[in-house]
Amino acid sequence: MTAALLLRNALRTARQRRALDIAWRALPWLLAAATLALRLSGSATAIAVLLAGAVALVVVALYLARRLDTRWLVRELDAQRRDLEDSSDLLFASESSLTGLERLQRARLQQRLQASGAPDLRPRWSTRAIVVGAILATLVIAAIVSWPSRPQAAFDNVLAHVTGEAAAPTHTRMLEQRLQVTPPAYTRQPAREERGLDAKAPQGTRLQWMFRLAPQPTVAALVFHDGRRVALRRVGETWHGEHVLMKSALYRLELRDALPLREAKAHRLDAIADRPPQLRVLEPDRSLSLLTPGQRSWAVAFEASDDYGVAPSAQLRITLAQGSGENITFREQTMALHGRGSATVKRYAQRLELAALGLAAGDDLIVQLIVHDNRTPQPQSARSPSLILRWPSDLGTQTTGLEGMVKKVLPAYFRSQRQIIIDAEALLKQKKKLAGDHYLQRSDEIGVDQRLLRLRYGQFLGEESDGAPQPPPTNDAEDAHDESRAPDAPHDETAAPAHDDEHATPGRAPTFGEDAAVLEQYGHTHDHAEAATLLDPDTRTILKAALDQMWQSELNLRQGHPELALPYAYRALKHIKEVQQASRIYLARVGPELPPIDESRRLGGDRAGLGRRDDALVATTAADPTLATLWQALDEAPSAPRGTTVADFDAIDFTALERWLREHEARIADPLAFVTAIDALRNDPDCTPCRRHLRALLWPLLPRPAATVPRRGGGDASGRRYLDALRQEATQ
Template identity: 60%
Template sequence: MSAAQRLHQYLRDARRRRSVDLALTLLPWLAPVALLIARWQGATPAWIALLVGLCLIGAIAWRHGSRLDTPWLIRRLNALRTDMDDSADLLFAREEGLRGLQRLQQAWLRQRIETAPTTELRPAWSRRRALVSLLLAALALAAVALWPAAPTSAALDRLSPSPQIAAAPGQPRLVQQALRIDSPAYTALPPRNEPSLEGRVAEGARLRWTLRFQPQPDAVALVFHDGQRLALSRAGEDWSAQRVMTKSLLYRIEATAAPQAQTRRLYRIDVTPDRAPQLRVLEPDRGLSLMTPGQKAWPLAFEASDDYGLAGNARLRITLAQGSGENITFREQFVSVRGSGGARLKRYQHRLDLAALGFAVGDDLIVQLAVDDNRAPKPQSALSPSLILRWPADLGSEATGIEGMVKTTLPAYFRSQRQIIIDAEALIAQRRKLDGEHFLKRSDEIGVDQRLLRLRYGQFLGEEAEGEPKLPTSDSEQTPDDAHPAEAGASAKTEAHDDHDDHGHAPDAKPAVFGEEGSVLEQYGHTHDHAEAATLLDPQTRKLLKSALDEMWQSELHLRQGHPQQALPYAYKALAFIKQVQQASRIYLARVGPELPPIDETRRLSGEREGLARRGDELRAATASDPTLTALWRELEPGAGGTASASIDYAALERWLREHDERVPDPLAFAAALAALRDQPECASCRAQLRGLLWPLLNRPAASVRPRDGGDASDRRYFDALQQARP
């Protein structure tokens, strides 16, 4: 055998062993897969799957073996044979491209291949991998074989024995029965068989009854508690019918000439309604969020759950509110959000790009997520709470009604006494860092704030505003250059007063009108001395406020002189007086008791009965709000016998039950107890059971007058003596 033929033989053997090795590893898994398909779909799909699996394993094994090519063989020869001198690649090189020494080396290598004994170049068998694969496949085969088989259509249609019922000869008796339940497709519940003809089903499930009698009756029907009838059709030996369930019901089986015990038995079907999806907000953790500096996106996260399954996508409604006042515009858009997770529990996440939405200062961004379940034909929806992202408006341009624009810097007029104390303490702490002139200027500014606050509280006592003296010339209209800015603002708003008895008035006031009362009073009187302006507070409160103003005077004096540390004690005392004034001003409403009309003493012991209620007026019986239930309650009293039960209007009660189904906690139990009493009027336990179910439905009786106790023998003798003494 030439060297070329031997090399090709090496390569074919290696590829064959690699393919067989992989096939032996994969073949054991065909058995559990085929058995699983056979149990679910039948024998034919299992054989098809087995053939497809064999072809697939063969293709994979051939593909895996074809990876062993010439470079692999060269590496294999160099690794296993030392006589190749690490030059096995020359065996596959063309002679035209080789030089003298390379050709000589190629001839030596070919001669060694031809004369040397056969070398095992094939890859070793993967015995461990094949053994592990075989054990795992055997375990999977055992699990599939021992797993309970899913009910097939033939198994579901198989009838089960019915409980034995005593019947006379010739009476049709139910001997076998089956109830097939096919749940709606959206529930993904497998079909099942209920041998007892009772069960709990999903809303919209299709029920199929299959009954067998012996001997055969002429007609069979299902009679429901609401009066509806469903006739069964006969097919051979079986009677069958089907119905889609939308609500819970009771039913009985009526067959022609059947035993009474069989027709009286009630079967119960409970329908479980499909619940709407439950939606929960995960992020953000609050309903109203404020925009943070530098925020570019708004992350949202929701979690939804449903009893049967959720739709894959949810709808995110985004509303952008822009503008203010009456010029607010709304822009709405919808975004589809993909959920992640299982069919019954999904998580929805989305990040809103605020710049792309046009979110700006003063805008509100409102989002709300809507999720649907997979109910067919009409899904149920759930809405999340509205989440709001607010970008606060610029405080310098925000309007607040009649007060106009909001100032970014708080005016000195609104400084509080506590703020003056804080500013003074801060100035004292910075005293070493400030030079004398700057320290005196800062202290003087705080003193001006104290002065303005004193003037503010002084208005409640009828005091006049203070300011610079005004000259009786046109020069007085100009503000002095050396005046303090805050004092200049105060003097521009108020009139200068030297004392209470002699003062000037503002030169820029409007001219007086001759004969007008207000002008005369403003020219020659003092409007701030009105009683309404000076007596707003009680004397005690006025005294406290006057003490606070005195302390403010002293605080202002030391602050204007550049001694804030000496002004602090007076400022603290002023603050304490102001707090007492605030507490006193809260108690302004007198507590007055009820004013009852005076008692007319002239009618006492006079015997006059005009205007008194008559003793002969009788109490009228209250009208029952639900006479049907009231009458039934009275007829079910323990003393009533069978005749009372026979007088019960069962048709009216069944009609009432259909109309007031939502009032009854368990309407099927009520209907069953009513049917049991109608079938057995003398049954005391049936009467007690119905009476117990009826008690929560009765209205609470109205309050009534309790009769007075007659008393003992001495009391009765006293009352009899009073009756005999009455003329």
């Protein structure tokens, strides 16, 4: 290690020792100052004094430590190291200012420092000053704490002391007040002591009051705004009372056979209601789940939270619904789950074995979690949403109904347009490997499939359906067409395909006299009423667009151009998907039958049964005029002449207002605010800010005014002449 680094470390260590020594000497006196501030002004002032003193102590310690600079280090080195030959200043001099002899001397000094190391230059501890200061500060703190408290002198006592006469007291003074708040044990909140008489605590909290009054009254009690009373008992010179907080209330101290209190304002107690547990489903992510092939278990997970704590165990209710129609049976069982997590947030998870529960095809498995909180003596519970696992009996079954019902499942052949696209794309990839005739044949076959699908969709729009009924197209369209011909029969490209034969001979001969059979063989039907009204107008428009794209796709496929048909096929598939995503398809319904219009009175001038034009409007009455009347009574009357007092305004019916508040307490967010405002205005009727405050509280509760009929305009000159003519005709 170089000499320069040794000297820097020695200087830094010396500064740290100096700062710590100063801090230890000043810390006891800082604590004494904070104790004095606590005794005189309270905890807020004591904390402020402690923080300010700590900041000042740090600043002073750093300043004094910085005074140990290079000159101090040179003096200490010369004093403690005689082998440096009083030349320590050469170690800190610049290279350019030294002569050759001085450079030689500095090199010798550096070698000596490196050989023996830097000396310990740390200042000594001020042990005596620290011990004496700590003892004296401890005595001062003990004296401050043990010094008797002096009650605040009232103005009457000061006046009596100055004049030498004992003035008679005019008010009862509150010498000491204390409110002990002990929340219920299940909330895990510590007991505390309030400096004032207002408190906010959970429901079920035990409140304990202590008062010391002068002069002493005969009877003292706490009176609540709803009429409840808590009698105070006297123990020596203090009054004590207890109460369990179950609902928010206002209260004041009431004395009997005593002078009035100097401050008789009402105090507020806010009861914090214990909320029920909150449940959230973590797994699965939907309320209805369908059983997948090969699934043997079902995992469910929940998260429960509460403001004070959740019970460690919960009940999982499992219901198995079996059967269909009216023959449905239910089997219910309960399983206990143990949660993991903190006291207020727990996670419950379980994997259910389906075979053990007896789940079979067509059954529904319904689970629901029930959790409780730790409130005593009656815990609150919450239930999660029901989760359903369904094992469909037949996924291919579609729901059908009679006319006027709702059909929720689309036909199966609504999903074959994608196979046409797949076949066309596969044909394009094989174009270079196939002969021209075979390529055209394959393209024509895909076009025939496209035509069949177009006709199937056209039935839902009431369009014409060609040929005999054909089965829905399948993915094996190529094999189906190949098998329909003889293996050795040559294919005629000019001949029309069998699908285009609109008058193919059916398998059954028509019966004489059956109109339906003749029409089935020699004609075709279209524009069926049911088919034309199967879809709503928006869905019909989308399906019509899909048919147009299918037509263009079929045209290009039949001509041997699948690359030109693919864009139309894709657009047709897009429209079909929009039809599939329609939530419901409504079947035909019977329209409304309106009564016929009686045209015999038209232009006849008969006004019998018509309303009178000159009927007067009837004024509506407010649904609840109590608040409107009170709000108007609280008006400050800004237009009143100078010198008008509040007593000249409308009298306020406080009884009616309090009765309305009791009847409609659920509509008010903060009922105690109303009680406080009413109490303040009742005690001081001339308080204008109190009237404004109560009026502002009433404003959001006023009912919305009913809609009124606007006054009709007078009209222009021609309109007035027409109305005058009607009035003259009525008087004749």
